Amino acid sequence: MPFDPTLAAIRFGVGLSPNIAPPSSVDAMMDRLRGPDEIGALVKIPTSADVYPSANDHRLASIALNEVRGTDGEAAAEEHRLTMRAEGREAVGAYLRAELARSAHTTDGFRERLVRFWGDHFTVRASNAISRNLISPYVETAIRPYLAGNFADMLVAAVSSPMMILYLDQHRSMGPNSRAAQSNGLGLNENLAREILELHTLGVGGRYSQNDVREFAELLTGLTASARRGAYYRSQMAEPGSETVLGITYGGREESMDHVVEVLRDLAVHPDTARHLARKLAVHFIAPEPDAAMIEEMADAYLAANGELTALYDEMLRSDSAWGAQLEKVKQPFDFISSAVRALGIPLEVIQGATLQQTRRLIQRPLSVMGQDWQSPVGPDGWPEEEDNWITPQGMAGRITWSMQAPRDMLQDLPDPREFVFDALGPTPADEVIFAAGAAETVSDGVGIVLASAAFQRR
Amino acid sequence: MDRRNFLIGGTALGCSAAASPFVTPVAMAAAPWDTRLVVVILRGAMDGLDVIQPYGDPALAGLRPSLLTGEAGGAIDLDGFYALNPLFSSLMPLWRAGQFGAAHAVSTPYRDKRSHFDGQDILEAGIPDLDNGGLRDGWLNRMLQVVPGLEAEVAFAIGREQMLVLSGQAPASRWSPDARLQISPNARALLNVVHHDDPLFRDASEDAIEIAEQISMQGELAEETEMMMANSPMMEAVQGSGEHIEIAEFAASRLRGDTRIASFSINGWDTHARQRNTMQRGASALTDTILTLRAGLGPVWNKTAVLCVTEFGRTAHENGSLGTDHGTGGAMLFAGGALRGGQVLGQWPGLGEGDLYDGRDLLPTRDVRAYAAWVMHDLMGLQRDVLEQAVFPGLELGANPGLVL
Numbered sequence: 001m002p003f004d005p006t007l008a009a010i011r012f013g014v015g016l017s018p019n020i021a022p023p024s025s026v027d028a029m030m031d032r033l034r035g036p037d038e039i040g041a042l043v044k045i046p047t048s049a050d051v052y053p054s055a056n057d058h059r060l061a062s063i064a065l066n067e068v069r070g071t072d073g074e075a076a077a078e079e080h081r082l083t084m085r086a087e088g089r090e091a092v093g094a095y096l097r098a099e100l101a102r103s104a105h106t107t108d109g110f111r112e113r114l115v116r117f118w119g120d121h122f123t124v125r126a127s128n129a130i131s132r133n134l135i136s137p138y139v140e141t142a143i144r145p146y147l148a149g150n151f152a153d154m155l156v157a158a159v160s161s162p163m164m165i166l167y168l169d170q171h172r173s174m175g176p177n178s179r180a181a182q183s184n185g186l187g188l189n190e191n192l193a194r195e196i197l198e199l200h201t202l203g204v205g206g207r208y209s210q211n212d213v214r215e216f217a218e219l220l221t222g223l224t225a226s227a228r229r230g231a232y233y234r235s236q237m238a239e240p241g242s243e244t245v246l247g248i249t250y251g252g253r254e255e256s257m258d259h260v261v262e263v264l265r266d267l268a269v270h271p272d273t274a275r276h277l278a279r280k281l282a283v284h285f286i287a288p289e290p291d292a293a294m295i296e297e298m299a300d301a302y303l304a305a306n307g308e309l310t311a312l313y314d315e316m317l318r319s320d321s322a323w324g325a326q327l328e329k330v331k332q333p334f335d336f337i338s339s340a341v342r343a344l345g346i347p348l349e350v351i352q353g354a355t356l357q358q359t360r361r362l363i364q365r366p367l368s369v370m371g372q373d374w375q376s377p378v379g380p381d382g383w384p385e386e387e388d389n390w391i392t393p394q395g396m397a398g399r400i401t402w403s404m405q406a407p408r409d410m411l412q413d414l415p416d417p418r419e420f421v422f423d424a425l426g427p428t429p430a431d432e433v434i435f436a437a438g439a440a441e442t443v444s445d446g447v448g449i450v451l452a453s454a455a456f457q458r459r
Numbered sequence: 460m461d462r463r464n465f466l467i468g469g470t471a472l473g474c475s476a477a478a479s480p481f482v483t484p485v486a487m488a489a490a491p492w493d494t495r496l497v498v499v500i501l502r503g504a505m506d507g508l509d510v511i512q513p514y515g516d517p518a519l520a521g522l523r524p525s526l527l528t529g530e531a532g533g534a535i536d537l538d539g540f541y542a543l544n545p546l547f548s549s550l551m552p553l554w555r556a557g558q559f560g561a562a563h564a565v566s567t568p569y570r571d572k573r574s575h576f577d578g579q580d581i582l583e584a585g586i587p588d589l590d591n592g593g594l595r596d597g598w599l600n601r602m603l604q605v606v607p608g609l610e611a612e613v614a615f616a617i618g619r620e621q622m623l624v625l626s627g628q629a630p631a632s633r634w635s636p637d638a639r640l641q642i643s644p645n646a647r648a649l650l651n652v653v654h655h656d657d658p659l660f661r662d663a664s665e666d667a668i669e670i671a672e673q674i675s676m677q678g679e680l681a682e683e684t685e686m687m688m689a690n691s692p693m694m695e696a697v698q699g700s701g702e703h704i705e706i707a708e709f710a711a712s713r714l715r716g717d718t719r720i721a722s723f724s725i726n727g728w729d730t731h732a733r734q735r736n737t738m739q740r741g742a743s744a745l746t747d748t749i750l751t752l753r754a755g756l757g758p759v760w761n762k763t764a765v766l767c768v769t770e771f772g773r774t775a776h777e778n779g780s781l782g783t784d785h786g787t788g789g790a791m792l793f794a795g796g797a798l799r800g801g802q803v804l805g806q807w808p809g810l811g812e813g814d815l816y817d818g819r820d821l822l823p824t825r826d827v828r829a830y831a832a833w834v835m836h837d838l839m840g841l842q843r844d845v846l847e848q849a850v851f852p853g854l855e856l857g858a859n860p861g862l863v864l
Contacts, residue, residue, distance in 0.1 A: 126576075127576060128574060128575075169589065190590070330659075365637060368621070368635075368637075369619075369637050378594070378623055378626050379596075391660060391663045392663055393632065393666035393670055394632065394634050394638050395663065396660070396666075397668075397671060400640055400642060400664065401638065401639065401641070404641075404646065430653075432652050432656075435652065436649040436653045439645075441645045445643065445649075449649050452653075452664075454657035454659075457660065458657075
C-alpha cells in the first residue's frame with residue numbers, strides 16, 4: 001500500500017482541515033516533527049517551572065493564611081487563597097482549549113498525536129483538586145520536548161518529574177537501611193519501580209522478576225519531591241550499597257541521582273523495551289493486532305539507533321501495513337472532538353476565547369459522557385485502546401449528541417453538509433455518507449451525521 | 460451489548476412483558492443470580508457520627524456541643540443508643556419495616572493521610588493501600604470478573620462521575636443523564652444508513668437511541684412512576700427533583716430488567732463548616748434516592764440490597780466553624796428488602812478519653828469491605844476465598860454479620 005495524504009492526516013495526524021493541506025509524504029511528516037514546534041510556540045502552555053498557581057503557590061498561601069488566623073488580615077488571606085484556587089480551575093480550562101486549538105490548527109498533526117500517545121504512556125493524575133492544572137504543564141515539560149529525541153531522555157524527564165514522583169508514591173519510599181527510615185520507621189514503596197518496568201519500559205510480558213522490582217525500588221530511593229522544592233534527590237532516604245537490576249549492578253559509590261539515571265538509560269534500550277514500545281505505538285496508530293514483522297523491524301531499528309524515537313516512527317510510517325485502507329482504530333473522544341473542530345475550521349480565536357463555562361459544556365462534559373474524563377484515566381496504564389471500550393451505547397450517545405449540537409453552538413455559519421463531507425473525509429468518502437449528508441433535514445443534522453458516522457469516528 | 464437482550468431488559472420500563480413484541484424465548488444474558496445490589500458512593504466523607512448518632516455514649520454531647528445531637532437535637536431515637544439525624548427522618552418508615560439500617564464504626568483500610576482522592580480510590584478499588592500499583596480496577600468489577608460470560612448490561616455505572624468501583628476488565632455499562640440523545644427520526648434513519656456496514660457503530664448507536672427513547676417516553680414513564688408513587692406513601696417524602704432523582708429512576712428501570720448491579724455517587728458530604736446546613740443537600744439527595752429506588756423497583760425491592768459507603772468518617776470533635784474535619788471511622792448505611800434493617804450493626808468502640816483513633820477519630824472496629832463481602836456472599840453465592848482473594852485482596856471476612864435476610 002502506498003503513502004496516502006488523507007490517511008496520513010486521519011490515521012497518523014489530527015484529521016483533515018478545509019484550510020490546511022494534509023502531509024505530502026513520510027519525509028514531510030518526519031521533517032516537520034524534527035523541525036521547530038511552531039504550534040507550540042503559537043499556542044502556549046506553561047512548563048512546570050512557569051505554571052501558576054503551582055503547588056508551592058498554594059502552600060505559601062496556606063502558610064500566609066495560618067499566620068494571620070484570628071487577626072484582621074484573615075479575610076484577605078482567605079480571599080487570596082480562594083482566588084488562587086479559582087485561577088487554578090481557570091487554568092485547567094485554558095490548557096484544554098490550548099490543546100484543542102493546537103490540534104485544530106497545526107500543520108504538524110503527527111506531533112500532537114505523539115504528545116497524547118507519550119503523555120498517556122507516562123500517565124500521571126492529580127493527587128488533589130489543586131494540582132489539576134499541573135498535568136498539561138507536566139506534559140509540556142517532560143514529554144513534548146522529547147518526542148523526536150532519545151527515549152531515555154523522555155524516560156528520565158518523566159520519572160524525575162514531581163508529578164510522577166507524587167502520583168506513584170516515590171516520595172514515600174525509603175531505603176530500609178537509609179538514615180531517614182532508621183529515624184521514622186518507614187520503608188520501601190515499590191510502586192514507581194514496578195510501573196516503570198511494567199508500563200514504561202519492558203512491558204508486563206518483559207523478563208523481570210519480583211527481585212528486580214525490589215532492587216530497582218531500592219535504587220530509586222532518594223528520588224523524592226515536595227511542594228516546596230519540586231523534585232530532588234535526598235540521599236538520607238537512599239538505600240546504601242549497590243543494587244542489581246536485570247543482572248547489572250548499580251550504585252555502591254556515594255548515593256546519587258546518577259545511579260537512577262544509569263538504570264533508566266539501560267532500561268530504555270533493553271530489547272524488551274524496544275518491542276513493548278514498538279507494539280504499543282503500532283496498536284495505538286494502526287490496528288489492534290498489528291503485523292508482527294513490522295513490530296520486529298520497528299524494534300530493531302530503535303535498538304540500532306540506540307533508542308532514538310524517530311527511528312521507531314520512521315520504520316512504522318515506511319511499513320506497508322501502516323497504509324492499509326481498512327480503518328481499524330476508533331478515535332478516542334478528545335481526538336474525535338478535536339478532529340471535528342479541525343474539520344469545521346473553527347477559528348483559533350473562537351477556541352481560545354471560550355469561557356470556562358463554555359469549555360466545560362462543549363468539551364469537558366461531553367468528553368466525560370463519551371467515557372474520557374479529561375486527564376483522569378483510572379490508573380497509571382492510561383486510556384484503553386480497545387474500540388469496544390469507547391463505542392458503547394453511552395459513548396455513542398455522547399458522540400451523536402455532540403455531533404448534532406456542539407457545531408452549531410461553536411459556529412455561526414455551519415458549512416454546507418454536501419461540501420463538509422469532503423472536508424471531513426477527504427476526496428473519496430463512502431457513497432452512503434455522501435448520500436446521508438445531502439439527505440438530512442437541516443444543515444446541523446447533515447454536519448452531525450457526517451461527524452457521527454463510523455467513517456469519521458475511525459482512523 | 461446484545462441488542463435483543465437489551466430490549467428484553469427494556470420492556471420493564473414501558474410495556475408489559477406479555478404485550479411486548481420484543482420478547483422471544485431467548486436465554487437472557489442475565490447473571491446466575493436474581494438479587495440486586497446497588498452501591499452508592501458518598502463522596503466527600505459522610506459524618507457517620509452525625510447521621511447515626513451514638514447519643515447513648517456519654518462522651519458524644521461533650522465532643523459536639525454545637526452540633527445538636529440526640530433527641531434533644533431533634534434526632535429520632537432508633538434503639539435507645541443510636542438516633543437518626545432529623546435530615547434523614549423520611550427513612551423512618553423503612554427503618555420500622557426493617558428495610559433501612561446502618562453498620563457503625565467501619566472504615567476502609569485507609570489510614571492517616573485523610574485525602575479524599577486516595578480515600579475514594581481505596582474505597583472503590585477495595586484494596587488495602589495504593590502502595591504497590593494495585594489501582595487497576597474496582598471491586599464490583601472484580602466481582603463480575605469471577606463470573607464468566609456476563610453481558611455488559613448486568614452492571615451499570617450511572618452518572619457523570621467516573622465510577623472506579625465498576626471499572627476494569629469485565630464489561631459494564633455506563634449511563635449518565637447528561638447523555639440525553641435527542642435526534643429526529645430522519646437523522647436516526649440516516650445514521651442507520653451510514654453505520655449499515657459497521658456493526659460496532661450500528662449496534663452501539665441503536666442501543667443508545669433505544670435507551671434515550673425509553674428515558675424520554677415521558678408519557679408512559681411518568682404514568683408508571685406516578686402509579687408506583689401512588690402505591691408508595693413513602694414517595695410523598697421525596698422532596699427534590701434533579702439529577703439524583705433521574706439517576707435513581709434510571710437505576711430502578713434497569714434493575715427491573717436484566718441489570719443486577721448498579722453504582723453511582725452522591726456528592727456533598729465534606730461538611731467542614733456549618734454542618735447543620737451543609738449536610739442538607741447530601742442528606743436529601745440520599746433519602747430521595749433510596750425512596751425513589753424503593754418506589755421505582757416495585758416488587759424487585761424485596762430482592763435488593765443498597766449499600767451506601769463513604770471514603771472515611773469525620774473527626775469526633777466538632778471544629779471551630781460548626782463542622783467536622785476529615786477523620787477515620789464512620790458509618791455505612793444500607794437499605795433494601797433483601798436486608799435485615801431496623802438495626803445498627805457493629806461493635807461500638809466508645810468515644811471516651813483513650814477510645815479515639817489517633818486521639819481524634821472514631822476508631823474503626825470493622826473493615827467496611829467485610830460487610831460488602833458478606834452481602835455478596837449471601838446475595839450472590841460468592842465463595843469466601845473468592846471474596847478474600849479476588850474481590851477484596853487481603854480482607855479477613857470474619858464472622859457473618861447476618862445482614863442478608
